[in-house]
Amino acid sequence: MNLRALFAISFSGLMGPHGPTSTMTQSSPPEPSRSLAEPKHYKIKVCLIGEQGVGKTSLVHRFVSGSFDESYIRTLGMRVSRKRVTLDRPSGSVHADLMVSDIMGNRTFLNLFKEAYFEAIQGVLAVFDVTQRDTLLALEAWISALLDRVGLVPVLTLGNKIDIPGRRETSDAEVAEVLRRYNCPVQYTSAKTGENVEDSFRGLAEAILGEDSGL
Ligand code: GDP
Numbered sequence: 259m260n261l262r263a264l265f266a267i268s269f270s271g272l273m274g275p276h277g278p279t280s281t282m283t284q285s286s287p288p289e290p291s292r293s294l295a296e297p298k299h300y301k302i303k304v305c306l307i308g309e310q311g312v313g314k315t316s317l318v319h320r321f322v323s324g325s326f327d328e329s330y331i332r333t334l335g336m337r338v339s340r341k342r343v344t345l346d347r348p349s350g351s352v353h354a355d356l357m358v359s360d361i362m363g364n365r366t367f368l369n370l371f372k373e374a375y376f377e378a379i380q381g382v383l384a385v386f387d388v389t390q391r392d393t394l395l396a397l398e399a400w401i402s403a404l405l406d407r408v409g410l411v412p413v414l415t416l417g418n419k420i421d422i423p424g425r426r427e428t429s430d431a432e433v434a435e436v437l438r439r440y441n442c443p444v445q446y447t448s449a450k451t452g453e454n455v456e457d458s459f460r461g462l463a464e465a466i467l468g469e470d471s472g473l
């Protein structure tokens with residue numbers, strides 16, 4: 259099943275932390291920037307959430323520059339990176355500039371800065387490390403904080419570091435159980451090898467633009 263189909267399922271059945279979907283606001287698809295030139299051009303703002311060390315900064319680096327940096331660089335504060343993707347739509351291709359915000363992976367920090375971090379966010383990658391079960395369990399708190407602040411936006415969960423052989427601590431059943439309440443689709447990635455990284459960012463962009471955005 260492709261990512262777009264997964265998102266369609268998720269958002270039809272999503273329950274927020276405090277009640278049913280009907281109490282939450284669905285953000286409308288972004289407007290294309292005004293230009294006579296084709297193809298259409300969108301700006302999309304997304305961010306990453308998840309515990310420190312799960313690979314958020316490495317995933318952004320892989321997506322934006324196509325490489326992996328072994329040295330552990332702690333993100334200080336928040337950084338915004340930009341990458342343009344071209345998406346094939348039924349009515350032709352469109353450009354989307356993804357503004358990707360990466361936060362220092364610590365929930366205390368998020369509590370201090372969540373107003374700024376979640377400002378105008380249209381979609382989220384919620385990342386855990388498949389070799390550290392705690393990082394999966396922690397996603398619930400991250401997603402709750404997000405939904406409280408932002409409301410209903412597309413959230414794609416990423417199980418990262420699938421390249422590490424024999425160290426997997428999380429089963430598909432456990433992942434499904436933790437995410438059951440939110441019904442987010444899951445994709446498995448490696449920032450190290452690049453597996454599924456580009457597809458995940460593109461899948462999120464597709465979900466944000468939506469089926470019915472008039473493209
Ligand atoms: P962040 O705190 O979530 O931003 O995590 P980082 O991107 O700083 O990564 C934390 C550590 O995990 C670093 O040592 C990275 O080199 C490593 N890392 C990140 N992604 C992967 C991956 O997909 N595979 C492997 N083997 N290591 C990774």
Ligand code: MG
Nearest residue numbers: 314315332333
């Ligand atoms: Mg980081």
